[in-house]
Amino acid sequence: MPSLKERLNLDQVKRSVLDSQVWRSMFRHGYEDTPRNRVLMVVDNLWLHLHPTKIRRHAIRIRFTWCMGGVTFLLFLYLVVTGVVLMFYYRPVGEYAYADIKYLEFDAPFGMFMRNMHRWAAHAMVIAVWLHMLRVFMTGSYKPPREFNWVIGVLLLTLTLLLSFTGYLLPWDQLAIWAVTVGTNMARATPLLGSEGPFAEMVGVTPRFDARSALLGGTIVGPPTLLRFYVLHCIVVPLIAAILMMVHFWRIRKDGGISGPL
């Protein structure tokens, strides 16, 4: 009796798949593992052409890179996808917001899962960004010629925290409004621009018209704040972050790729 291996000739299966009309209609030619093809795989691919074709050997060691920049970007992509799904169900209106979250949790297909993914990915992204900064500091990668990319990175860290903070309000539950109340109360202590800050009386700011009320759209964390934070969370901050990410990634290449010992 022939063995399983003899009966199941994998090479033959592979050949028949690769030679089939369906396969050949999708992939015009085979992939031969040559240096030229390895290079073409990167430069001919829209999604991969962000990479150089060759990198220094230490740059693929995970103990050197921690992979945290890439993980941060991956989590950002997950947040965009799950965030768009959540936007289908969520209305940033005082009367509806909380009920929409309940609907998401109990009625919308995969609603709870999408909300969980969005929330946990947001927390994970904050941690990943911190670890990325720690790694870049520990390898001294902010040193010339990469000074400016570090500055962009600090701005992206700040934007990540702002994204997370503005999103924190949207469930419109007790946790949300009081955390945002605590966070935004600081703004009224801004020197000169906050109604309770130093030198406020010289500028003439009032609780209704100062730095905090500009952020909240009123004197308390109310429905206008919900709408403001929604717009900031879904449009303003992600757009700025996306633009800075383009600069960040582009600068990595222009500054000579990932840092390494010379």
Added chain:
Amino acid sequence: MAKEDKVVGSADEMAKTSWERVNDKVHVWPYLTRLEFMCAIIITIFLVVWSIVIDAPLEEPANPSVTPNPSKAPWYFLGLQELLVYFDPWMAGVVLPTLIIVGLMAIPFIDVNPKGNGYYTFHERRFAIFTFLFGFLVLWIWMVVQGTFLRGPGWNFFMPWEYWDPHKVVALTNVDLPYMLGFRSYWGQAAAGTALIVLWYATIPAYYIWRRERMKNVGLVRYLIKASLNMTMMGIVAKMVLRIGFNVKYVLVTPWFNI
């Protein structure tokens, strides 16, 4: 396995000349792309399992008339909320966060040490790494942990095994530092407080003069920015020590602001 496929350890790497090291390259496809793919799969699995097992929190509907005790900011801002124990809101919520962001952005321009660019080292840049790790681990990560787990109702300190008693009695015995030092008149206290702060920052030019030779490659302006940021960070620690250890409320009291 082709020669290219082998990942050389750091010991071999150091033995090479720098020209050899810079030119020792591998193809991105497949060596980097497969790593990125693996990383993405692991993170995805991790995230999916996490999202299936643990549900995101959702409390009662928002109610502006019911304030929970304690009211906490999102966890990543608890380090800043912790600063409110030691500083007024204009410092803890506005000035210090701004200085943190500006200070971080300034790092590449105030650290002129050319060594340690692109590899791990401690002994070639002790001061930079010590300062950063102190700020990152103690003043950021630890404060977040403390704010999350050890701060209870009234933002009072509770050990992990203690009951979060909302009626915990805490004696408010904090006094201002100039008062403690014996200054009783209003302007006397203001002058003493100003003097203390001036004295704190006077260490900056004093150190510059003492180590003039060493400072040549740093430059005066760069040194002043670097030292001011550093002394401000250490000033936070000093204020924490004064508050926790000696019940000091303010160092400087003025009609407009207190520090």
